[in-house]
Amino acid sequence: MASExxxxxxxxxxxxxxxxxxxxxxxxxxxxxxxxxxxxxxGELAEGETGGEGAFSGADGTALRASLAKLGYAPEDWEWLLSVDAGGEPLDAGLLREAVCALDPATVIACDEAAASALREAYADELAALDALEEAMLVPGALARVLGMRVMNLGGFAAALGDPHEKQVMWARLKRLPPLGEPI
Structure with a gap:
């Protein structure tokens, strides 16, 4: 039984x-x-970041990991995906969709407008079927449900880190994405 x-x-x-x-x-x-x-x-790498392991090595990666931990996610409970290839070219919508499907997350967070745009293209049919326009357009801060996933566009997380008010806006958006099974 155990070996099976x-x-x-x-x-x-x-x-x-x-x-x-x-x-x-x-x-x-x-x-x-x-x-x-x-x-x-x-979809947008910060200055000094590389497309490899360095994609979330900057201040935005540190802040996102700290935010997820504060929300109750385990430190290792996150994965990342670039909406561009190693050369900086946007991924084909079908390939991006395949990658998201293979990773099978419960929650997808678009960290910048380039990522949100790529997700809009990859999930155009599903987003178009949503009733709320804000969700269908992945307006920053709107929480959409797409194929069983929670999807949110933060609307420029890295750029917001330099402005105390915008950091609070980002935190308010992230608080809407607690670990599943917890009260919202």
Whole structure:
């Protein structure tokens, strides 16, 4: 019984690794814990950041990790995905959608307008079916439900860090995304 369970677990891990490896081979840049509930999507790299492991190594990454921890997420419970390839070119909408699907997050957070725009294109049909225009357009701060995922566009998280008022706006938006199972 235990060996059968271990075999299923290993098969699941192998499948996930093969999916991620296939996406990386096609130009997708991602990192973090691939089994996380939260996916941070970024399309604009800050000065000094690289497309690899450095994508969330700046002040915005530090602030996002601290915010998620303050909301009650485990320190390792997040993953990230760039909406651009290693050369800075936008990912094809189908490829971005495939990457999000492979990572299977419960919550998707667009950290900047480039990421939100890419998500709008990748999920155009699903967003168009939403009743609320703010949700359908992924207006910054609106919380949309798309294919069972919570999706929010923060509206320029990195740029907001230099302004105390805008930092509070970002915090208010993030507070709307507590770990699932917790009161909202």
């Amino acid at each position: 369970r271990e075999a299923r677990r290993r098969a699941c891990l192998d499948k996930a690794a093969a999916e991620v490896d296939g996406l990386v081979a096609r130009g997708v840049v991602m990192g973090g814990n691939a089994f996380s509930a939260v996916l941070l999507v970024k």
